Amino acid sequence: MKPSPAERELSREEVARYSRHLLLPEVGPGGQKALKAASVLIVGGGGLGSPAAMYLAAAGVGTLGIADPDVVELTNLQRQLLHKTADIGRPKTDSARETIGGINPHVNVQRMKLRLDSGNALEILSPYDVIIDGSDNFPTRYLLNDACVILGKPNVYGSVFRFEGQVSVFNPTVGGPCYRCLYPAPPPPGLVQSCAEGGVLGVLPGIIGSLQALEAIKLIIGQGDTLTGKLLLFDALGTKFRELTLNRNPDCPVCGHNPTIRTLIDYEDFCGVRALGDQEGGGEEITVEELKERLDRGEDIFILDVREPQEYGICNLGGHLIPPGELPARIAELDRSREIVVYCKTGIRSARAIETLRQKGFTKLRNLKGGINAWADRIDPTMARY
């Protein structure tokens, strides 16, 4: 995979292409050749992966790996600039390669249409010099962290939610902390919303993903100061950056003095994702078809909507709206003698709400499987899907 010294030489075309880099003493021909010889794996070809991949390609990184299991959806296009309207339905790895090739045909793009897991991650990561975490879920973030620590690779971390972004470089091989030093455990599923539920301003991952590309470039050319040992926060509403100091945890289970995690574990299990799924299947779910049938029969069912008011405005089932954050304080609005069907967008927040209600003594609870999106897909195709 490593190019020979001759292949690292810059052609006439490349000298012109990278001339603005070559003029910088901090980059120069040495830095540009280092970029050409470098390989970067971008995990997630989405909001963060798009600007990261495009800038790294333009900068002349020789080999770019893109790992993403998904196909392009209409809702991606508000922020994922690797993909175009005509790409809807195509694998993201395919449209990513086309976009990158259009920017810089010198880049060797390695497409991986797959989800990283404990079985494949070490093998997939090992040929790369730098890993960029542009994933969109906690299990993948812990998996990438542990795999990078085990392999001794720098992990350029970025994440976004609504108007808030976080960036860091986790690089224990040079003494910095890892993701687990910062967050030893993920939030329970349903407590923290994903971008699919809570939304994200499209330009925000553009900024955070560009910062990830910047950190990767500095790691490759060995110039400047990286965010190792620091967490950079960005507040898009206030246009404010703030830098926090991170400490390595000597007792960290993966990068500490006596690590207990030496091989990859089951990350879905660690993040409680599977447990929640099982619980949902525990006899308390109701399908959209069953709900429609029972409503059509005029049965007495109380429908509780645990989304935010702006989501209710997009589409609703005419249910009683109580946003999840207000549920504990507004339980008096609910009648525990009636059967309550709880729904959100996809069924995750409603599962969490059911847990809260059960703790308060409610028993006649059903979770609408797949949420209102399933209703829009299978019962009412005229309903807006978001």
Added chain:
Amino acid sequence: MSVSVDGPVTRSSVLDALEAAYPMLRGTIRDHDTKERRPFLRFFVCGEDVSLASPEDPLPEEIASGREPFMVIGAIAGG
């Protein structure tokens, strides 16, 4: 957001005041029963991580006077 605290300004007293003003936050930042910080968030004061410091330690003057925020930073996963 700002909260008013009677007596010494500590992590405990600030979070107590916050939870009194916003009861829905009870159990999200600190465990309902043990009052321990939950593992998916950390506390920062003037850029430094104070998550492992005693919750009864007085917070610096910048925080007490409201010039600098007491920051609760949580894990987010969007990409």
